[in-house]
Amino acid sequence: MMEVSEAVAAVLREASPFEPQAIPLMDALGLVLAEDVHADADSPPFDKSLVDGFAVRLADCVTPLPVIETVSAGQVPTRSLDHPAAIQIMTGAPLPVGAEAVVPVELTSEQTDANGIQQVSVPIKVASWKLSTNILRRGASTKRGDLVVAAGSELRPQELGALAEYGRSRVTVRRRPRVAVLATGDELVPVEQTPGPGQIRNSNETMLCAQLHRAGAEPVPLGIARDERAHLRERIDIGLQVDMLVLSGGVSMGEKDLVPAELASAGVRQVFHKANVKPGKPIWFGVLERAPNSRTLVFGLPGNPVSSLVCFELFVRPALRRMMGVFPAESVAVKARLTAPHATKGDRPTYQPARLEWRADGPIVTAIPWVGSSDLRATVAANSMALFPVGDQTYAAGNVVDVIAW
Amino acid sequence: MMEVSEAVAAVLREASPFEPQAIPLMDALGLVLAEDVHADADSPPFDKSLVDGFAVRLADCVTPLPVIETVSAGQVPTRSLDHPAAIQIMTGAPLPVGAEAVVPVELTSEQTDANGIQQVSVPIKVASWKLSTNILRRGASTKRGDLVVAAGSELRPQELGALAEYGRSRVTVRRRPRVAVLATGDELVPVEQTPGPGQIRNSNETMLCAQLHRAGAEPVPLGIARDERAHLRERIDIGLQVDMLVLSGGVSMGEKDLVPAELASAGVRQVFHKANVKPGKPIWFGVLERAPNSRTLVFGLPGNPVSSLVCFELFVRPALRRMMGVFPAESVAVKARLTAPHATKGDRPTYQPARLEWRADGPIVTAIPWVGSSDLRATVAANSMALFPVGDQTYAAGNVVDVIAW
Numbered sequence: 093m094m095e096v097s098e099a100v101a102a103v104l105r106e107a108s109p110f111e112p113q114a115i116p117l118m119d120a121l122g123l124v125l126a127e128d129v130h131a132d133a134d135s136p137p138f139d140k141s142l143v144d145g146f147a148v149r150l151a152d153c154v155t156p157l158p159v160i161e162t163v164s165a166g167q168v169p170t171r172s173l174d175h176p177a178a179i180q181i182m183t184g185a186p187l188p189v190g191a192e193a194v195v196p197v198e199l200t201s202e203q204t205d206a207n208g209i210q211q212v213s214v215p216i217k218v219a220s221w222k223l224s225t226n227i228l229r230r231g232a233s234t235k236r237g238d239l240v241v242a243a244g245s246e247l248r249p250q251e252l253g254a255l256a257e258y259g260r261s262r263v264t265v266r267r268r269p270r271v272a273v274l275a276t277g278d279e280l281v282p283v284e285q286t287p288g289p290g291q292i293r294n295s296n297e298t299m300l301c302a303q304l305h306r307a308g309a310e311p312v313p314l315g316i317a318r319d320e321r322a323h324l325r326e327r328i329d330i331g332l333q334v335d336m337l338v339l340s341g342g343v344s345m346g347e348k349d350l351v352p353a354e355l356a357s358a359g360v361r362q363v364f365h366k367a368n369v370k371p372g373k374p375i376w377f378g379v380l381e382r383a384p385n386s387r388t389l390v391f392g393l394p395g396n397p398v399s400s401l402v403c404f405e406l407f408v409r410p411a412l413r414r415m416m417g418v419f420p421a422e423s424v425a426v427k428a429r430l431t432a433p434h435a436t437k438g439d440r441p442t443y444q445p446a447r448l449e450w451r452a453d454g455p456i457v458t459a460i461p462w463v464g465s466s467d468l469r470a471t472v473a474a475n476s477m478a479l480f481p482v483g484d485q486t487y488a489a490g491n492v493v494d495v496i497a498w
Numbered sequence: 499m500m501e502v503s504e505a506v507a508a509v510l511r512e513a514s515p516f517e518p519q520a521i522p523l524m525d526a527l528g529l530v531l532a533e534d535v536h537a538d539a540d541s542p543p544f545d546k547s548l549v550d551g552f553a554v555r556l557a558d559c560v561t562p563l564p565v566i567e568t569v570s571a572g573q574v575p576t577r578s579l580d581h582p583a584a585i586q587i588m589t590g591a592p593l594p595v596g597a598e599a600v601v602p603v604e605l606t607s608e609q610t611d612a613n614g615i616q617q618v619s620v621p622i623k624v625a626s627w628k629l630s631t632n633i634l635r636r637g638a639s640t641k642r643g644d645l646v647v648a649a650g651s652e653l654r655p656q657e658l659g660a661l662a663e664y665g666r667s668r669v670t671v672r673r674r675p676r677v678a679v680l681a682t683g684d685e686l687v688p689v690e691q692t693p694g695p696g697q698i699r700n701s702n703e704t705m706l707c708a709q710l711h712r713a714g715a716e717p718v719p720l721g722i723a724r725d726e727r728a729h730l731r732e733r734i735d736i737g738l739q740v741d742m743l744v745l746s747g748g749v750s751m752g753e754k755d756l757v758p759a760e761l762a763s764a765g766v767r768q769v770f771h772k773a774n775v776k777p778g779k780p781i782w783f784g785v786l787e788r789a790p791n792s793r794t795l796v797f798g799l800p801g802n803p804v805s806s807l808v809c810f811e812l813f814v815r816p817a818l819r820r821m822m823g824v825f826p827a828e829s830v831a832v833k834a835r836l837t838a839p840h841a842t843k844g845d846r847p848t849y850q851p852a853r854l855e856w857r858a859d860g861p862i863v864t865a866i867p868w869v870g871s872s873d874l875r876a877t878v879a880a881n882s883m884a885l886f887p888v889g890d891q892t893y894a895a896g897n898v899v900d901v902i903a904w
Contacts, residue, residue, distance in 0.1 A: 117689065121708045136872060137693060144751040164725065166684030168696045182752035184685055184801065184872075186696045197751050209837045233873040240875055248904075249712060250877035251706030257698070257874055261690040275619075278572030279590055283523065289594045290574045292663070298531040298669060299659030302527045306655060319570065331561050345603050346550040346588035348570045395590065397659050427858050452833050453861050466542060466590075467639040468663055469646055471656035 134231035272331035341395030371465035445474035540637035678737035744891035747801025777871035
């Protein structure tokens, strides 16, 4: 039986980054950029005013100055400051040739002289200002050709803004994986139905689809497969048409656990079955080669909802990250201090629902009591899973354990 | 001029939580539950087996036992254990009356006796097992009527799973705000266009729409409004039909800064104009009463992209949280240690792009150098903003400052 780290490595050996493709910038939020993007122009592209005011030469600021032009943002100055004068200018507008500073309008007063010419008076102190006060020089933030967003970056709002500034209305990314979700088991009924004797509702589909959404993938819910070969196989064949098929249930030791056999008969090559983990031991993983460079990864998650939740985070998430180009693909554990004593027993490493909190002096974690892998309510109080190694152990408050945030 | 805390308080006085409404569970990811949801049944709803194996009475486990029935998940046992016998049972299936434990199939061996009756042998040690080994008793995780997810909870995958388990195919939430985004200014051209002299691309629309997505809102991009009254007013009137209108540009002291006047003429009541903040001083906020209990909040953000980004996080985000029922609505600052010395100067509290990192001994923060509020590239290296109070100050590495994560 594989250890978790071996199983994750086996998953990642089979998961390849998607081929980069160009998509509209507006659709790229949360995806990973697959190209270095360089500035197509200086930023700002011209010397520009940082305030609404008057562009001047500093030495001229000792007498009222005639206002010879007004330049709004989007306009271009037609006059230059080659003699004592001022040009009224708005925030973001290009500076006239010769301008040494911009005096904010709040500091000035205007009047009309005897010839009907508008004059502006500026404080005498302006004459001693530093050159370029209230001016942003062309290229001050970025020079044409500078790297703006590097390949491998997650596209957040600010990256999208920066890419827009440099005209990238389309960007090259690795696309969202399409992932079919298929819950199996005769005991399952749809959420809107009242379970009969021996039945429970299909909570896994809703939960797994939401986990996929959060991970940046596109879920394709396929409903419930009954424990009947032909029906299960038909649903599996539909699920095998997309990038990944995530099943829940049907992978343990029971007589109705048909999933591994039906996947095999559909041509899916088993990579592993079972991992040394609690919850989630029966996890199954395999691969279907659909065509050269086109494969479907298949996960058979245990049917209990906490097992599904945990196995998704442990095994499915890294595969999705790899396909989308997220680095690192592996989940990163945080070292956190236990807030309370905790006793473990058992023959497998346990990933226990836990609440991780960030404090000024470092992260702390509280294990959430649970009655086992069907106890979805315990996960409602959790935001992470704490790893307790195999064996009967007592941990004191303050002991440090590994925690993976969900 | 208002301080940031006063301005946020003024925004939150005008923003009301939406009326709760029922929506499909599958659409509720990331929203806030507006009702307490209680269990409609015990969980598990029946005594169930945790393993694939044989249900037995402990005292009977001293001789091979006849297998009198097989129960799969979804089936109901028809026999009871009122005499020495075993009932084969699958994970998740309901237990027969009288069962005291389930012996995993891996620990057993089966044979057929002289009469052709299937017999199972179990290890003798089973006789000394604790009652209920490998059994999850009805209601062990949740009793009918227990609170499953509380009003005010953010709906994450595990909450959706728990709500599905209890049959909530529709849930009562506060809906996503619809937010119009309107960039203003004659200097702006669309992203796919090459700017002419004095022009720049409209990066704010892409960035603000992405920020809205991340905040759980539905952006309605309205393109670019020219600095021309009739055209601006027409765009504003469209934007005023949804829950919120976010404009960028046109709110400072320039002659073409038409936004406040056009908003006023459209009936929008100004709440404040300007806040003591860098970047973002010219920020404008107001409210239109469209009908009783139906209002549009209007934010005029400064046009420089970093100002827009920062003002969105400082002022718009809290309003969205309030509308969606997120508590607290205010942004929560983290205390983090500076990784390097930092000098500030200026007449306003500065929210500087920064990189916040969580370390084992607490959060650390690095201020990102920037050339001002148009320097969007600086924000690409950032994931937060660090607050430096007003005044000329030198901070040493290790000094603690407030940081708001984006």
